[in-house]
Amino acid sequence: MAKIVFWSPDPGRGNTSNTLAIGTMIGQDYDIRTLITQTQFRRPNLENAFMKAKELQFRNLVNTTTSGMDNLERLFKSKRLSADSISDHTISLEAGRLDLLMGTKKSEAHENFPSIAGAIFDEADRYYQAVILDIHSGNNSSVSEQLIQDADIVVITLSQDTSVIESYVEQKDWPDNLQEKSKIILLGQYDKYSKYNVTNIKRNFKIDDPIYGLPYCSEFRDAINDKDVLNWFRRARNAGKRHPSYSFFQEVRKISKDLLIQIGVNTEIKRIERGVS
Template structure:
């Protein structure tokens, strides 16, 4: 149904953790089929965020020589890629609602890899209602160019650092494919008390795209480092106002809902009642 790409102009802005938070919320709050994956060639920690809840499946994959994406590449080359084969190579995080596809174990992209990755996610798009892709930051990665081109919406991770915002507005190191894309801007580790809040940034820099601020949560960061994001969301996402991460969850939920509305999901019908999983 729709490919949602998470991209940042540079590394270290929280692009992966933003994709993890929003993907997990969608998978636990909505009765839609969602796939989450990443296309990094080095040092991605997206998969590890879910490891504790699915230790056996991860251990089995670690002991194999290839990952989900690499197996799917072989199936594509042998003309045997299908929706069923994609589902067979995922780890189910929330049954029927959220699947994880392991990224490549390759050290770098070969010349035909962008078109192969594009074909794999086009096939996944036939089954999943939301395909969430955490892609490499910056404007030089050839796979990222392809996936931004194919995306239905791009979530751009920035910060409240004015130099980062100015570079984005001036389109420095932008992939050309971003020019006419539907985009939202997500400010990670957001401080609502800063003078550079969402309203002022939008006004001062004349940004027309929707902007959201996702506040820092030490509990989320701890859960990420503990490789236990899935269980932490299950326990805490519906906690009351006294919970230390209440504002974090409120914003993740708001962003997730607005994203789904933009890709055509009826969030009122698909919303899962609290306490039902």
């Protein structure tokens, strides 16, 4: 149905953690088939964040020489890749709703990898209603260029640093095909008390794209370090106003809903009743 790409012009802005938060919330709040994956080389931070909840499956994959993505590449080369085969090579995080595709174990992209990755996610798009991709930051990745080209919407991770905002407005170091894409801006580790809040940034820098702020959350960061994001979301996402992570979940839920609306999901019909997992 739709490919949602998370990209940042610079590494270290929280692109992977933003992908984790939005992807996990969609998988737990909505009855749609969602795939989450990353196309990083050497840094599987996204998939590691789910490891504690699915230790056996991860252990089995770690002990093999290939991964889900690499297996799908072999299927593509042998002309046996299909929409149904995608889910067969994933780890189910939420049954029928959220699947994790392990990234490649290759240390770098070979010449044909961008087009192969594009073909794999095109096929995944036929089975899943949302394909969520955490891609390499910056403007020097042929894989990222391909996936931005194929994306239905690009979530751009920035910060409240004015130099970062100015570079975005001036389109410095943008991938060539980003201009024509539907985009939203997500400010990571957001401080709502800053002078440079969402409203002022949008007005002062004359930005037309939707902008959201996702506040820093100590418990979320701990869950990532504990490799237990899935279980933490299950326990805490519906907590009341006195919970220390309440505002974080409120914003993640708002962003997730608005993003799904933009890709054509009826969020009123697909929303899972609170407390049902």
